[in-house]
Amino acid sequence: MAAEQWWNGLIDQIRSLETLPRRCSIVPEQKYFEQEMRHLIYASHRIIFSIHEHTVTVLRIYHGARKSLHAIG
Numbered sequence: 001m002a003a004e005q006w007w008n009g010l011i012d013q014i015r016s017l018e019t020l021p022r023r024c025s026i027v028p029e030q031k032y033f034e035q036e037m038r039h040l041i042y043a044s045h046r047i048i049f050s051i052h053e054h055t056v057t058v059l060r061i062y063h064g065a066r067k068s069l070h071a072i073g
Contacts, residue, residue: 013042
């Protein structure tokens with residue numbers, strides 16, 4: 001199933017953040033937020049996350065065609 005394959009790929013990408021999460025870029029909308037946020041692109045989606053010490057927290061996953069992060073709050 002295509003949906004299952006997509007989902008498994010998404011989970012793999014999120015798990016990849018366990019190793020070198022800082023390899024991902026800071027979000028272009030960073031100026032709107034106090035907390036540093038980074039993003040990882042998977043297919044047509046953005047995985048938005050933050051790093052605090054040794055913990056990565058996924059904040060949001062959304063389709064890249066949506067408005068910028070600060071516009072969707």
